[in-house]
Amino acid sequence: DGGITQSPKYLFRKEGQNVTLSCEQNLNHDAMYWYRQDPGQGLRLIYYSQIVNDFQKGDIAEGYSVSREKKESFPLTVTSAQKNPTAFYLCASSRASGRNYEQYFGPGTRLTVT
Amino acid sequence: GQNIDQPTEMTATEGAIVQINCTYQTSGFNGLFWYQQHAGEAPTFLSYNVLDGLEEKGRFSSFLSRSKGYSYLLLKELQMKDSASYLCAVSSDRGSTLGRLYFGRGTQLTVWP
Numbered sequence: 465d466g467g468i469t470q471s472p473k474y475l476f477r478k479e480g481q482n483v484t485l486s487c488e489q490n491l492n493h494d495a496m497y498w499y500r501q502d503p504g505q506g507l508r509l510i511y512y513s514q515i516v517n518d519f520q521k522g523d524i525a526e527g528y529s530v531s532r533e534k535k536e537s538f539p540l541t542v543t544s545a546q547k548n549p550t551a552f553y554l555c556a557s558s559r560a561s562g563r564n565y566e567q568y569f570g571p572g573t574r575l576t577v578t
Numbered sequence: 579g580q581n582i583d584q585p586t587e588m589t590a591t592e593g594a595i596v597q598i599n600c601t602y603q604t605s606g607f608n609g610l611f612w613y614q615q616h617a618g619e620a621p622t623f624l625s626y627n628v629l630d631g632l633e634e635k636g637r638f639s640s641f642l643s644r645s646k647g648y649s650y651l652l653l654k655e656l657q658m659k660d661s662a663s664y665l666c667a668v669s670s671d672r673g674s675t676l677g678r679l680y681f682g683r684g685t686q687l688t689v690w691p
Binding site (some may be wrong): 506508514574 | 582620621622624665667678679682
């Protein structure tokens with residue numbers, strides 16, 4: 465079955481620690497995206513990648529970093545510089561950026577930092 | 579900049595019809611998406627409009643007027659399982675942001691028996 469996997473579903477960390485969220489897709493999609501969702505807010509774009517070894521900042525990239533070494537994988541690191549890291553993180557992919565293909569979402573990772 | 583506006587909450591009863599509106603002001607436009615999101619789950623695709631008019635898909639329909647910067651999602655014969663957040667998203671047609679989606683805050687729909 466093709467799809468997007470994110471792991472783990474729930475993640476707990478202490479303040480000051482970096483944490484990496486995993487996102488893998490086997491849909492052969494070129495474009496991948498990371499969003500953050502807070503209560504009462506829509507999805508806000510953190511980073512996106514249109515092709516391997518290339519990525520762009522979204523609207524709220526500060527305190528986050530990404531890599532795109534493989535087409536299938538787009539991990540997100542939440543660094544200690546991110547002031548309010550507790551949130552629901554969603555990864556998505558689409559067939560090709562620049563065209564209007566729908567984005568498919570993973571199940572999300574709920575990160576809690578205390 | 580991008581501004582996408584939709585109501586925060588709506589309620590309706592089972593079997594009824596509900597219309598969720600979305601207005602947008604964006605610097606570029608290349609289509610509008612509607613997604614459904616149940617609490618704690620991933621958004622799932624409902625519809626896509628790029629030309630003016632109505633797109634019908636079963637109990638769900640979506641309408642677009644590009645000149646007015648306006649769309650709505652129409653849900654008929656409401657069921658309890660339709661209780662969810664409905665997200666309006668606009669696709670950009672500009673430069674390096676081509677294909678990016680800009681999301682509204684979502685409309686939380688509650689369906690009562």
